[in-house]
Amino acid sequence: MSTPRFLDLPPGVTPQKIETPQGTFAALEAIPVSGVVERWPAILVPGLTGSKEDFIAVLMTLAQSGRRVVAIDLRGQYETPGPDDPAAYTCAALGADVDALSQVIGGGDPVHLVGHSFGGLVGREAVIDGRTRFASFTLMGSGPGAIEGRRARAGRKIMEEVPALGLEAVWHSRFEPEVLAQDVPDEIMEFLHKRLLANSPTGLSCMAEQVLSMHDRTDELRQIEVPTLVLYGEHDDGWPPEAQSEMAARLGADCVVVPGAVHSPAVEAPETTAAALVRFWNAAEKHFLDIRSNAV
Template sequence: MSRNAAFAPPPDARTYRLRTARGEFAVVDSPVADGAEPKGVVLMLPGFTGSKEDFTLLHEPLGARGYRTVAVDGRGQYESDGPEHDEAAYAQTELARDVLAQVAALGVRVHLVGHSLGGQIARAAVLLDRDPFVSLTLMSSGPARISVSQQQRVKLLRDALDTMTMAEVWQVIQAMGPPEEVGGPAVGPGDPDRLRSRWLGTRPAQLLATGRQLCSEPDRVAELAAVAPACHVVSGAYDDTWPVPLLDEMALRLGARRTVITGAEHSPNTDQPLPTARALADFWDDVCSRQRSDRA
């Protein structure tokens, strides 16, 4: 598959702006495959510098397993609106309330998946209100702040954004070869023109505010364990943003299912999409089976 095809939505998917009580959000909404038994709806939140396109390669295999998948650009990410310079609009609680509004607009309880930064926003949404969520999957998303090396790299990005335009920063990123967490524009799926378009569409205030969150996030695992629905911690076999042993420990503290995707690093959704989709669907199938048993 070409990198450009990886950026394009699946043939049966709809791209539209989801209207919510907190504004409109750009989504890719992919249906259950023809002939598959519908099992549930999934809402997927991308990471720092990412977008809904980071989940492109998961839609079809998850649809074949019976899951409708909705990937969303958060406030100020790529094709979703947001203020250019008002960082207060991107406070974590504001972004979490956006997620609750998105679920309300979908009109059904969902399996929530958050990649990296998206996982910490997903956690915050569950801590505000767990009721809309059937399950929570934290993908390559750790218990607290990112590693020291990644904090340093995010700081470099923030410093650049303080003095340069988004277009100028893009040129610097291309020249330097970006790290995992800052590197969504360069290492995500899609050809360079599409990736540049995504970068330029993202609001500087969103990057500044969420970059600070990644560098200062407290450990809220105990809070989450007290209220969370069924949890799943997924990662690649190597991750410099949150080391894998840290993710192992977090899963134990949550009482969560733990899946390590062989051959993947910080983005198993793009590095190894088929094993990642299989692990996600197996988890959701088990959650639904247990719920049916509890009701019987």
């Protein structure tokens, strides 16, 4: 489990509630502290046990490129409520939520979509379903199908233990020992505990089942022809780096390997990650504008 570098919000970042036809979603919104919003916005989608706070360290760098940048909690995650209906937590259902959020945030403009880990699988559904026009799509530490290795074992335990034992028991048996081993500050420990307990138990166990059973949709994603970036840590322990590299090749996508990072580049190497995203977003916008100019 990677932890946010800090929990105090930097200048220009504010908590928001975003109203959509799919419901209300908790978010952190970043806008430039100097200059103006002149580029297309971006939406950042967290992983299975994560939240919008996982992007705190990159929000202002991304916004200073002239964008409104919005990190969200998915349905049933942390500060976004969710129902007890398991059908609400399939990747397709959550992808429809991302569609709705992107349409509200974009306000008619294309939106850059970033999905971390499980959030990448959710974002992929939103891209493939064709309901929303995305400026670009980034898979961050997210692979072509089901998660593998140590994180797959952790996902199975979440799927099995949360319905049987409850979130508090799972915190003490699984999450707390891992956090203590990282020697994180007390305030971050308190935040991680609070965040886990705020999740929908149904949502968490159903999302874990989804990340363990997802099939490969790389060929379908390639057919959409949205500019795509595959970005991952060189030591990723979720999807093997070689699997993500192969996926990038199949997609014809840009590929960035973040030195020293594991599964959460936005936490572990925020400046490198933010710089890669800004370069990619700028290039995607230029490509779009060139195509539109040539069409005219």
